[in-house]
Amino acid sequence: YGPIIESVITITDDLAYKQAKEADDLLEQGKYLGPLHGIPYGLKDIIAVPEYKTTWGSRTFENQILDVEASVYK
Secondary structure, eight states: OHHHHOOOSOOOHHHHHHHHHHHHHHHHTTOOOOTTTTOOOOOOTTSOOTTSBOOTTOGGGTTOBOSOOOTTTO
16 A cells, blocks of 8 residues: 555565574574564664665655664664
């Protein structure tokens, strides 16, 4: 429904697979980071993540990419 309800700005398949592999590798090494270990998540486009659009839900900023990493993302 993405094109219809316009609820997703960027889908990060490659990043998701990379992070899932890293989470699996940690588990294989016996490192468990807690109950959210390996759980996929989404961030609103008001959260700055380098290399990804931070549009703030506005067409005015539809191509904005900030070179900042929000604390909540870290």
